[in-house]
Amino acid sequence: MVQIFEVLEVREDPYFLTVEVEEGEIVADVINNMNSRKVYLLVDHDAKRIWTYNGQNSSFKLQIYGGILAGMLRKKIGIFYRVFPLNKYSMEDPEFQKVMVKTIGPGKAKTIDKKDFSKSATQSASANITIHNPRFSKALENINSYSAPKDLNRIFLIIAGTIYSDEETPKSFLSEEESSKSIVKMGRLNNGFTFFNDRNYSTRFVVKNRSIQGIELFVHGNDKMPVVYIKTPIIHEEKFSKEGDMDKLFAAFDIPEPLPDVEVNEEDEEDDEEITEEEN
Numbered sequence: 098m099v100q101i102f103e104v105l106e107v108r109e110d111p112y113f114l115t116v117e118v119e120e121g122e123i124v125a126d127v128i129n130n131m132n133s134r135k136v137y138l139l140v141d142h143d144a145k146r147i148w149t150y151n152g153q154n155s156s157f158k159l160q161i162y163g164g165i166l167a168g169m170l171r172k173k174i175g176i177f178y179r180v181f182p183l184n185k186y187s188m189e190d191p192e193f194q195k196v197m198v199k200t201i202g203p204g205k206a207k208t209i210d211k212k213d214f215s216k217s218a219t220q221s222a223s224a225n226i227t228i229h230n231p232r233f234s235k236a237l238e239n240i241n242s243y244s245a246p247k248d249l250n251r252i253f254l255i256i257a258g259t260i261y262s263d264e265e266t267p268k269s270f271l272s273e274e275e276s277s278k279s280i281v282k283m284g285r286l287n288n289g290f291t292f293f294n295d296r297n298y299s300t301r302f303v304v305k306n307r308s309i310q311g312i313e314l315f316v317h318g319n320d321k322m323p324v325v326y327i328k329t330p331i332i333h334e335e336k337f338s339k340e341g342d343m344d345k346l347f348a349a350f351d352i353p354e355p356l357p358d359v360e361v362n363e364e365d366e367e368d369d370e371e372i373t374e375e376e377n
Contacts, residue, residue, distance in 0.1 A: 098143065098202040101127055102170070102209075104136040104163040111214035113162035115170070118201070125197040128183075136163040138170055139183065140206040141199065147171055148183040148196060153246060157300050164304055166209055173213075174206045182304070187244035230257040236310040237280065240303045249299060249315035256311040259285050 101124065102115040115138060121127050124139065132152055136159045139148040149167050151160045167180045186193040236256050245251070254261045264281040299315040 098204060099124055099196075099199045100140040100142070100204040100206045101201060102138040102140070102166075102206070104138065104159055104166055106159060106162065111211060113159075113166065114211065114213075115166055115209045117208050121201050123197065123201060124199050127201070128197060136160055138163065138167050139196065140170070140174065140178070140204060141196070142204050143199075145178050147178050147180045149180065150183040151301075153249075153299070157302070160302070168307070169209055169213065170206060173209070182243075184301075185243045188247065190244065231308060231310055233257070236305075239305045239310045240313065243301075243303060246299070246301070246315060248318045250318055250320075251313050251315050252298070253283075253293070253314040254280065254311055255286070255314075 101118040101121075103118050104113065105116055106113050118127055118137070128137065128139075128150055133154040134156075135152045136155050137150045137152075139150060140146075141148060147167055147170055149163050151163065171178050171180055183193065183196060188194075233256060240254070240256075251263055254263075260283045261280045262283055263278050265278050293314060297316065297320070299317075301313045301315065303310040303313070
């Protein structure tokens with residue numbers, strides 16, 4: 098049995114809460130393309146799990162609210178329930194499909210409304226997602242464990258203030274064209290605003306152990322725009338933090354000695370004499 102709660106944004110304090118979804122017989126009646134702009138929390142009482150689900154077109158802010166509310170919901174129904182992201186799996190994955198066919202029904206979980214947001218509760222909820230610099234290799238492993246969104250291509254990946262891009266490298270052209278994809282470091286982002294205004298980006302952030310691992314920027318697979326442009330400049334740290342060779346710098350300012358006279362080949366001298374005789 099699964100209870101489903103929709104994450105809602107409201108205009109007054111506390112600015113976000115949940116409401117229980119009661120229509121539909123199975124989870125697939127709610128989690129579908131018609132509700133791609135919504136964020137849901139699914140309480141699976143059989144598996145003792147709270148699934149977070151972000152619709153493909155849901156807003157970044159609503160996804161953050163969903164992460165905070167999932168932590169609050171867990172505290173209300175019991176810490177033996179664990180929070181898991183359903184978006185980690187593709188829609189074709191057996192684990193995803195197993196959840197989709199579960200029956201929707203009543204349970205002990207209750208909606209989170211204004212009365213649940215005391216001052217202490219708000220402070221503890223805000224601490225559910227923290228920002229720090231994760232270890233790159235582990236953060237990348239966590240991010241890549243999520244399935245790629247359908248019909249979307251990742252253009253940028255941001256980890257700990259550093260921006261990366263996916264680069265395809267040709268491997269073989271003999272029988273059929275093959276290529277491998279790897280992460281390429283582009284540089285460190287400046288403090289302040291960064292503008293990605295050349296395309297319509299879809300944003301996904303990955304949270305592990307209540308910490309943000311990274312932020313991904315996707316574009317639709319049908320987007321054929323050739324230029325990827327970051328309006329805000331990025332800092333290439335290796336260009337100013339790498340120690341240089343001072344001898345090479347001093348050598349660049351040396352004035353060269355006069356060039357030696359060019360030796361004339363004897364055969365060239367004979368050819369010149371023959372040409373002179375013919376002219377005479």
